[in-house]
Amino acid sequence: MDDAAGPATRAEHGTRGDGPVRGAKMPRWYVTLFASDAMERFGFYGLQAILVLYAAAPAERGGLGLAMTDAAALFGAWIGLMFMLSLVGGWVGDRWLGNRTALFAGSAVNVAGYLLLSIPAGWTAAVALPLLAIGGAVYKPNHQAMINRMFGGSRSREAGISLMYVASQISALLAPLIAGYLGERVSWHLAFLTIALVLLATTIQLRLTAGQFGGVGTTAIRPLDTAERRATVRRLVLSCLAIVVVLAGLAIAGLLNATVAIGAIGLLSVVTPIVCYVRLRGDPALGPDDRRRLTFFLFVYLGSALFWMIVAHAASLLNLFARDHVDLDVLGFVLPASWLQAATPLFILLLAPVIASVLPRWGGRNNVGTKFSAGLFLVGSGFLVMSVATSLVTDGGDKISPWWMVVVYLTHACGEVIIAAVTISAAADVLPAGFLGRTLGMLWLFAGLGGGIGSGVVRLNTVMPEPLYYSLLGSVAILCGLAFWAGRRALTRGLS
Structure with a gap:
């Protein structure tokens, strides 16, 4: 997700602004x-x-x-x-x-x-x-x-x-x-x-x-004044002291372990975007139309969180599954399980130009809801494929073909190109220009929300059969995609 910092003056750049594409060098x-x-x-x-x-x-x-x-x-x-x-x-x-x-x-x-x-x-x-x-x-x-x-x-x-x-x-x-x-x-x-x-x-x-x-970025654009600097140092010190006290209390109680730490971070990553969204929506500089658009854009934020939560499985459960249950022997050479992580960027490199040429013309006026539904449908379908793949694994230790994983990563890659493009593009029109950084920054927070929820959701894998786990998550993504499709016109009106 690329955050736009806003235009700068020509004086700040000198002759550098014409960039790498128009010139030969x-x-x-x-x-x-x-x-x-x-x-x-x-x-x-x-x-x-x-x-x-x-x-x-x-x-x-x-x-x-x-x-x-x-x-x-x-x-x-x-x-x-x-x-x-x-x-x-x-x-x-x-x-x-x-x-x-x-x-x-x-x-x-x-x-x-x-x-x-x-x-x-x-x-x-x-x-x-x-x-x-x-x-x-x-x-x-x-x-x-x-x-x-x-x-x-x-x-x-x-x-x-x-x-x-x-x-x-x-x-x-x-x-x-x-x-x-x-x-x-x-x-x-x-x-x-x-x-x-x-x-x-x-x-x-x-x-x-x-x-x-040329001096750009050497100092802050809007530096803290003396009062703000003191307040910032005070909050930082108090925050650090609070963290130390909590950690010390957990250590004394014998509760300081990886499970507790992961759970605490997961909880924090869930609470933070909610608080920041409420504060942004309550900003007195926003008018009624701005708040209406931001309210409807909450559905996009939440859909994005769901998408990134599922995609993050590639580096967690899918990686472990590849290590234990995928036949990685290719012509006598056993591939490292982590090499399958290269499939998604490879597909993005191959498919991004094709998708980019089609995407602007796809969906018409209701493009946000239409494209979002496609992205969620793709990633959900990938997890349904994963459900079938896990069902093929037997207790006897038989391993499945890596092509199952390749298909899953293909759906992730296509969905990522679509979701990333539509969220960044749509975010630019939600609030006035002075709020662009915060609107885009919320995308980071809701991606973090997906990671935080995902750190808890993966634990369900131990209390239910793997095929059921992946089919449930895939079905949720597909149903949310269908909801975006059904509400595409309402979403367009709400964001206009």
Whole structure:
């Protein structure tokens, strides 16, 4: 999801605004941001590919030794926390550090997180994963802000952002292949160290190329005044003290464990978007029509949360299923289970141009409801396929063909291209321009809501048969898709 920071003045950019597509040579600042995003995404998708496998691996094999349900819930809780903190990360760049400075800080925090994961000690993961959530939450919104500020009103901005999206999919394709092989076949900690070195390279790059940005993002656009700074420090200190007190109380009571921590983060990622949505809707600067559109857009937010909750299963339960129940022997070479995570970005790279050419003409006037119904129907159908696949697994240890998983990931890829495009596009027209950042930021929060709910939902997999679990989730997605189709005209009127 790409957050628009709004147009900037030509004076801020100098001659850089014409971007990478119209000229024969890419501007140096664009090359820097392009490479930085590709390497940061390599870290994110590498972690996504192996986190649940590392968490579920026994301690004697270098893993965390978590129960399968905790390992599956861990990814949803982690990504929910990162998305939840993204609004704060954007605020850090806008009001405190400046976007470019925050970009560098987020990258540096990511390096520290991956270095901690590379240390073969279980306690380091408890520190590293929150650090990686903070680093990602600070890095991503400020990277998006820098792209928009450097392009300004340039006609090349949309093409430049699209090109970066392609780069992120290439990283998503390569990261599972490299990190997955190192983690599953050599050492989990070597995989994390490799990611740390890649992130260290982009951190050094950002530091050495600071002059390319001409001072843009060095300081906050609207810096905190003295009173705001004091209030912020006070809230931060009080929040940290509250967290320490709660953790100490849980430790004394003997309740401080992975299950409790994952559950607490999941609960927080559910409460936060609800509170932020209510506060946004109650903003006195909004008029009756604005609130009406935002009320109807809540259905889009919730549908998006459902979609991302289901897609997040790829890095949790589906990854574990591939490890245990899929025949990964291809011509005598046994594929690492994490390599199947590369299927979705590969399909996105292949299909995105086709879908992009069709999408603008699809759905007519009622395009939001129509396209959303298609996206949910696709991801729901994929889980119905998964239900059939799990029913074929026998107690005798027979394994199924990887093509079952490939079909599931194909539906995820098609649904992702549709859902991501329609939500970002529709969000731009819900509220006045001054609220665009917050409207788009809510998409991050509701994606986090999906992760938070998913961290609890995956536990149902242990109390019901797997075919029933996947068929229920798939049916819910399809029914919600049908609801969007039935209400497409009402949604169009509500958003107009």
